[in-house]
Amino acid sequence: MPDNVGRYAHIxxxxxxxxxxxxxxxxxxxxxxxxxAWIRERTGIQERRIAEEGEYTSTMAIQAGRAAxxxxxxxxxxxxxxxxxxxxxxxxxxxxxxxxxxxxxxxxAAAFDLNTACSGFVYAVSVAAGLIKGGLYDRVLxxxxxSMSRVMxxxxxxxxxxxxxxxxxxxxxxxxxxxxxxxxxxxxxxSGGDLLKVGLGTRLPITEGAVARGETAMTMNGQQVFRFxxxxxxxxxREVVEQAGLQLSDIDLIVPHQANTRxxxxxxKQLGIPEGRVFSNLxxxxxxxxxxxxxxxxxxxxxxxxxxxDHLVFVGFGGGLTWGACLVExxxxxxxxxxxxxxxxRWTRDRxxxxxRSLHRLDRRLAVAGRRRGKGAGEPWDxxxxxxx
Ligand code: UT7
Numbered sequence: 001m002p003d004n005v006g007r008y009a010h011i012x013x014x015x016x017x018x019x020x021x022x023x024x025x026x027x028x029x030x031x032x033x034x035x036x037a038w039i040r041e042r043t044g045i046q047e048r049r050i051a052e053e054g055e056y057t058s059t060m061a062i063q064a065g066r067a068a069x070x071x072x073x074x075x076x077x078x079x080x081x082x083x084x085x086x087x088x089x090x091x092x093x094x095x096x097x098x099x100x101x102x103x104x105x106x107x108x109a110a111a112f113d114l115n116t117a118c119s120g121f122v123y124a125v126s127v128a129a130g131l132i133k134g135g136l137y138d139r140v141l142x143x144x145x146x147s148m149s150r151v152m153x154x155x156x157x158x159x160x161x162x163x164x165x166x167x168x169x170x171x172x173x174x175x176x177x178x179x180x181x182x183x184x185x186x187x188x189x190x191s192g193g194d195l196l197k198v199g200l201g202t203r204l205p206i207t208e209g210a211v212a213r214g215e216t217a218m219t220m221n222g223q224q225v226f227r228f229x230x231x232x233x234x235x236x237x238r239e240v241v242e243q244a245g246l247q248l249s250d251i252d253l254i255v256p257h258q259a260n261t262r263x264x265x266x267x268x269k270q271l272g273i274p275e276g277r278v279f280s281n282l283x284x285x286x287x288x289x290x291x292x293x294x295x296x297x298x299x300x301x302x303x304x305x306x307x308x309x310d311h312l313v314f315v316g317f318g319g320g321l322t323w324g325a326c327l328v329e330x331x332x333x334x335x336x337x338x339x340x341x342x343x344x345x346r347w348t349r350d351r352x353x354x355x356x357r358s359l360h361r362l363d364r365r366l367a368v369a370g371r372r373r374g375k376g377a378g379e380p381w382d383x384x385x386x387x388x389x
Contacts, residue, residue, distance in 0.1 A: 009129035010180035010331040013074065013171035015067020016298040017060050018049040018164075018285065025161070034157045044261025048164030048286035050149045058090045058099040060167035061145035064294070065104055066350075068141065068169035073338045075349035076106040077356075080137035083128055084113050085120030085144045085290040087198065087319065088151055100143060105353030107360070109141070117196065118257045118318025120144055120290030122186070125170065125314065125326050129181035132174045143169040144290035151198045153217035162259075163218070164286035168294020179329040183244035185236055192228065192321035195221045225318075229259060232323045233267040237315050240325035244311075248273060251327075252310040255300060257317055258282035258292040279305060289318065301334045308333050 024047045025036035039045055051060065061084055069076060082104070084097035097111035116123045121144035128140040145167035152160040172181070199215045200206070210216055233256060241248055248271055256264060261280055268275045281299045288295060293314050300306050310330045317323040338346075 006176050007133050007135060008175050008178055008180045009132040009172045010175050010177070011170045011328060012173045012331065012336075013068040013070070013072025014169065014294065014298050014301060015064050015069075015071060016166065016168040016295050017063035017067065018166035018295070019051045019055055019060070021050050021052050022047050023050050028161055032155070032157045032161070034161055039161050042260075042262070043162060043286075044280070044282055045162065045286045046283045048288075049166055051147050051165040055147075055165075056090050057084075057086050057088050057145045057147045057167070058096050058103060060147075060165065061086075061096065061100045061143045061169070062103040064145065064167035064169040065100060065141055065143055068171050069104070069350070070346070071336055072171040072173070073336070073342055073346045074139065074171060074173075075346055076104040076353045077108055077349065079104075079106040079109040079139050079141050081128070081131065081140045082106055082109050082111040083124045083140065083142050084111070085116070085124040085142070086113060086146055087115050087117045087120065087289055088147045089113055089115075092201075096145070097143075102357060102361070104141075105350075105357035106141070107353065107356060116188075116290075116318075116320055116322040116324070118259065118287070118289045118292065119186075119316035119320065119322040119324045121168070121293045122184070122314050122316040122324035122326050123322070124290075125172070125181060126184035126186055126324060128172045129184065129326075132172055138174040140172045141169060142172060143167060144292070144294045146289040146291045148218075148287070148289055151200065151216075151218050153214040153219075156214065156217070156219075158222060159218050159220050162287050164288050166285055166288045166291045166295055168291050168296075168298055170294060170297070177331075179331050182327045182329055183240050184324065184326040185240045185243060186324040187232075187236065187322065189321045192224070193319075195224050195228070195321065196319040198319075226260065226263060228321060229263045229317045230266040230270070232317045233263065233315055234270040236317070236323050236325035237267070237271060237313050240313060240315075240327045244327040246311060246327070250311050251277065251313055252307075253300060253305055254278045254313045254315060255293055255296050256315045257287075258285065258296055259287045259318070290316075292316075304334055306330055306334060
């Protein structure tokens with residue numbers, strides 16, 4: 001058993017990627033019975049990014065992951081685990097995290113997806129921190145990535161104006177230096193599952209009728225989810241602060257799930273903290289589900305809103321219903337400094353990982369194409385196929 005005493009999980013790298021295509025409220029009002037005024041007043045959203053053809057949850061996640069590894073100055077082959085928080089995976093199988101692991105060239109890493117919708121990033125950071133503190137892994141890449149535009153009913157104005165696409169990532173690393181992820185509190189109430197739903201799955205056959213009725217696209221009871229969100233953001237934040245042995249006044253910045261500026265305003269009031277200490281960037285990206293907290297974190301860092309030693313709360317809520325909050329003592333300044341030599345070494349190792357990945361993929365293709373048949377001693381299961389046993 002490893003000696004786990006004094007192990008901490010620090011966030012050592014961060015990065016984001018959003019599609020280039022921007023869709024404004026004005027653009028939507030050309031094709032839907034909606035208006036810029038309604039969307040701004042009811043949600044705070046001004047524009048969102050929408051993935052273009054050839055852009056997927058995994059491809060955005062790989063870009064975000066690369067950016068985070070660069071800040072941490074870590075080459076992909078050093079990663080032990082990749083967790084992708086998403087409710088819009090590329091496929092039901094294989095899992096998106098494995099596509100990311102391959103895309104990055106993280107040859108040593110395990111990989112799995114985690115689907116708790118908009119709470120996904122907080123869940124994934126909590127799991128990663130637990131695995132690091134427990135001594136199982138030293139370096140974990142956590143990515144929140146979503147292609148929400150692909151599960152929207154684009155004729156339902158009550159949902160499609162709210163969501164956007166993107167990816168954000170953090171690297172967590174083990175250290176004996178106190179700090180990092182200090183506490184986390186996760187929760188679920190499945191009785192509210194129908195309030196926020198994408199019916200794609202094995203329970204609902206994908207028939208033309210189901211698609212036409214909008215059953216395979218997102219549906220949401222906005223008012224019920226609004227009530228839940230304001231209550232739970234307040235409760236989960238208070239609980240995680242208490243768990244860490246701190247006071248609300250010790251919190252420098254709350255980085256919440258970006259669903260609606262009105263939710264953030266109500267929660268700030270209930271918590272008794274100034275709205276300025278609740279970070280918001282949903283004006284530019286809308287609700288990006290599991291990607292929203294890391295996208296907000298990266299913007300907060302870029303705006304100089306986070307300094308070393310600050311106490312941050314990440315708080316998420318959404319489909320499931322699920323919710324979660326993490327309290328993080330931030331370990332670094334807004335940018336990490338590496339010497340040219342350190343950067344060059346990482347760059348070289350990164351390229352090496354890419355080359356190894358390409359060779360590995362080529363090898364697999366050749367094996368699948370059967371070109372190596374007859375060259376080796378054969379596979380152990382040769383001769384055990386149907387009718388051959
Ligand atoms: O990420 C997961 C968590 N999700 C959330 O936290 C979302 C929580 N919910 C919300 O943010 C809000 O409930 C919404 C933004 C979704 C809706 O705001 P609302 O103030 O609750 O509006 P509403 O649903 O009560 O609708 C008010 C009116 C309705 O018209 P009538 O019935 O009053 O005539 C809607 O049909 O606004 C209408 N409406 C729209 N009008 C113009 C709904 N969507 C639109 C639209 N443009 N896009």
